[in-house]
Amino acid sequence: MTVPRRTMLLSGLGLLAQGAAPALAADPPVAIVMNSAGATISVIDMATHRTIRTVPVLREPHHWALTPDGRELLVGDASGNALFRLDPRTGRSLGHRVISDPYQLWFSPDSKWLVVNALRLNHVDVYDAQGLRLHKRFYASSMPSHLAFSPDGSMVYSTLQGTGKVVAIDLTRMAVAWSRAVGPAPAGIIWHGEKLLCALMGGADVVELDPVDGHTTRRIPTGKGAHIIFPSPDGQVIYVGNRVAGTITRLDARSLKVEHLYTVPGGPDCIAFAPDGMMWISRRWADSIAVMDPASGRYGLVATGRSPHGVFLSTILPAAARNRAVLGTFSA
Amino acid sequence: MMTDPFMAVAGWLQQNAVLPVMYRFGWMQWEDLAFGWALFAVYGLCQVIVTFAVCMPLEYLRPVERWGNARAVFTDVFYTVLSRVGLLPIVTFVGFYEVQVHVSGFLVDHGWVPPTLELLIPGLLGHQVVTFFLYILILDCADYWRHRLSHMIPWWWALHSLHHAQRQMTFWSDDRNHLLDDLISALWFGFIALLIGIPPFQFPLLVLVLRFIESLSHANARLSFGRLGECVVVSPRFHRAHHGVLAAGQTSCNYGAILPIWDIIFGTADFSRSYPRTGDPSAEEALATGTYTAQQWAGLRRMARSLGRRTRQRVVAGE
Numbered sequence: 147m148t149v150p151r152r153t154m155l156l157s158g159l160g161l162l163a164q165g166a167a168p169a170l171a172a173d174p175p176v177a178i179v180m181n182s183a184g185a186t187i188s189v190i191d192m193a194t195h196r197t198i199r200t201v202p203v204l205r206e207p208h209h210w211a212l213t214p215d216g217r218e219l220l221v222g223d224a225s226g227n228a229l230f231r232l233d234p235r236t237g238r239s240l241g242h243r244v245i246s247d248p249y250q251l252w253f254s255p256d257s258k259w260l261v262v263n264a265l266r267l268n269h270v271d272v273y274d275a276q277g278l279r280l281h282k283r284f285y286a287s288s289m290p291s292h293l294a295f296s297p298d299g300s301m302v303y304s305t306l307q308g309t310g311k312v313v314a315i316d317l318t319r320m321a322v323a324w325s326r327a328v329g330p331a332p333a334g335i336i337w338h339g340e341k342l343l344c345a346l347m348g349g350a351d352v353v354e355l356d357p358v359d360g361h362t363t364r365r366i367p368t369g370k371g372a373h374i375i376f377p378s379p380d381g382q383v384i385y386v387g388n389r390v391a392g393t394i395t396r397l398d399a400r401s402l403k404v405e406h407l408y409t410v411p412g413g414p415d416c417i418a419f420a421p422d423g424m425m426w427i428s429r430r431w432a433d434s435i436a437v438m439d440p441a442s443g444r445y446g447l448v449a450t451g452r453s454p455h456g457v458f459l460s461t462i463l464p465a466a467a468r469n470r471a472v473l474g475t476f477s478a
Numbered sequence: 479m480m481t482d483p484f485m486a487v488a489g490w491l492q493q494n495a496v497l498p499v500m501y502r503f504g505w506m507q508w509e510d511l512a513f514g515w516a517l518f519a520v521y522g523l524c525q526v527i528v529t530f531a532v533c534m535p536l537e538y539l540r541p542v543e544r545w546g547n548a549r550a551v552f553t554d555v556f557y558t559v560l561s562r563v564g565l566l567p568i569v570t571f572v573g574f575y576e577v578q579v580h581v582s583g584f585l586v587d588h589g590w591v592p593p594t595l596e597l598l599i600p601g602l603l604g605h606q607v608v609t610f611f612l613y614i615l616i617l618d619c620a621d622y623w624r625h626r627l628s629h630m631i632p633w634w635w636a637l638h639s640l641h642h643a644q645r646q647m648t649f650w651s652d653d654r655n656h657l658l659d660d661l662i663s664a665l666w667f668g669f670i671a672l673l674i675g676i677p678p679f680q681f682p683l684l685v686l687v688l689r690f691i692e693s694l695s696h697a698n699a700r701l702s703f704g705r706l707g708e709c710v711v712v713s714p715r716f717h718r719a720h721h722g723v724l725a726a727g728q729t730s731c732n733y734g735a736i737l738p739i740w741d742i743i744f745g746t747a748d749f750s751r752s753y754p755r756t757g758d759p760s761a762e763e764a765l766a767t768g769t770y771t772a773q774q775w776a777g778l779r780r781m782a783r784s785l786g787r788r789t790r791q792r793v794v795a796g797e
Binding site for chain 1 (some may be wrong): 603
């Protein structure tokens with residue numbers, strides 16, 4: 147299948163990326179893809195869709211976080227117990243350090259903390275963002291998977307996939323604020339307006355939660371195995387990947403009404419947005435990235451390593467440099 | 479786009495069979511791990527097919543023994559399917575998941591983050607094939623000692639004798655083990671994983687080859703790898719000596735599973751015996767020809783008798 151190439155919606159990040167294009171002239175834009183069952187990271191030229199570099203890691207790379215200064219991309223190698231440091235422009239390895247079970251990770255918006263979900267060991271670890279020293283370990287039963295911050299960075303919310311709960315941790319007091327059952331196997335979670343949105347992988351919907359105490363205020367049916375939630379760069383729509391159904395649901399960000407349903411079989415997972423409007427979607431069971439045009443739903447395939455998971459596009463770097471807050475949109 | 483056929487089949491299984499079942503029964507928190515098991519099952523099935531395709535003609539054309547009634551072999555087929563296609567490993571995984579979480583969590587809390595060989599030996603990172611073979615070397619050595627101890631310790635031998643009781647040894651006999659014996663193996667390798675990590679898993683085809691060697695070594699076939707080859711890889715001739723009636727029990731030989739080097743180094747290699755009869759003359763008949771369940775019970779009874787005897791000896795000795 148050929149990928150329709152067209153420029154669309156040069157708003158938000160797309161505009162920012164274009165504005166800063168000269169800074170990237172030396173390095174072609176790359177997609178950095180974490181192959182969770184291949185112990186490698188694929189660095190793919192976004193223009194040609196060819197793998198230009200394969201970075202070896204230890205065992206099981208899943209997710210990434212960009213350092214607050216934008217100079218390093220940290221990739222968590224969960225069962226390898228290591229954090230790999232990459233140059234986010236080229237994907238070249240800058241080294242690694244030992245850290246326990248880094249599955250999902252993200253820096254707080256105030257750049258103070260790196261919060262790491264250790265899914266295998268039932269820990270939510272808070273590291274000092276500067277030296278990456280462990281500051282506080284929270285025992286979170288069980289299987290902490292995804293996380294989201296409040297905009298001021300004072301709270302972090304982690305989904306507990308094994309026990310159907312969300313736990314809220316107050317980072318100013320370094321204490322659990324609340325823990326609440328939300329539904330079967332909660333996975334992706336994002337801050338949305340004044341609420342939280344959380345996808346229920348054991349269900350077929352996204353629940354809207356009150357961040358004050360976690361009670362459910364609304365339920366939005368999306369598809370069986372709702373797994374991951376990504377807002378578009380312009381904030382107008384929200385995409386929800388439905389793992390069992392093999393679909394992606396597009397919601398209107400304001401009304402949360404379903405606008406469209408895309409069929410993307412092969413275990414759709416993380417999504418990254420390119421400046422040309424295309425969505426790069428990892429397909430966990432199909433060793434590929436679907437590069438999809440959200441206007442038509444048509445997609446082409448880009449080969450990766452085994453079970454691709456997190457996807458980082460170097461084209462977000464200029465925007466990230468200008469506005470840290472925009473990164474919240476891209477956590478993968 | 480080139481697609482790995484194993485991944486393609488596993489992916490199809492995951493999407494169309496595994497996930498709908500997990501969703502139906504409320505097990506979706508395990509969906510990521512389930513893909514690993516789908517892949518394991520696909521490779522396992524392929525192992526069984528390849529092993530069957532190669533070993534069956536070998537056993538037909540160059541048999542060591544011919545049997546009028548080979549009913550006892552069918553039980554071994556059941557053991558193989560149970561083990562290779564994934565059911566037994568899943569049960570072991572689920573049973574040990576919480577233990578693994580608590581032990582690893584405890585160690586991490588006390589400053590021991592289980593390393594990997596690549597972190598212990600600088601320079602290995604990026605050389606995945608070398609690392610893989612180094613792991614094989616270490617794990618095969620560890621398996622040699624596990625196997626040797628299972629012959630030396632009386633109650634453990636009582637369990638392991640189930641593997642040796644088969645008088646009609648074929649390539650299906652490799653997975654014929656007592657559940658408790660399998661459990662001890664899982665603990666043994668779990669402990670090693672805490673010390674050196676787990677091997678990289680991006681070489682399932684090599685794992686397939688290694689498992690094939692283990693199955694082949696049990697084949698009822700006159701097959702030697704030659705004077706040099708016998709010292710490099712365990713052959714049916716080499717391993718049959720281990721299963722010989724005279725080698726059953728607490729003094730045996732040729733314990734290696736893949737590499738005979740450990741037997742050579744530690745003085746247990748015996749290249750002189752050629753295709754002896756197999757079996758354990760001291761084992762009760764149920765261990766040899768019973769059904770799966772009968773064999774498992776017989777193994778437990780034998781272990782209980784062994785432990786009882788040991789207790790009585792202690793009492794007599796006044797300990």
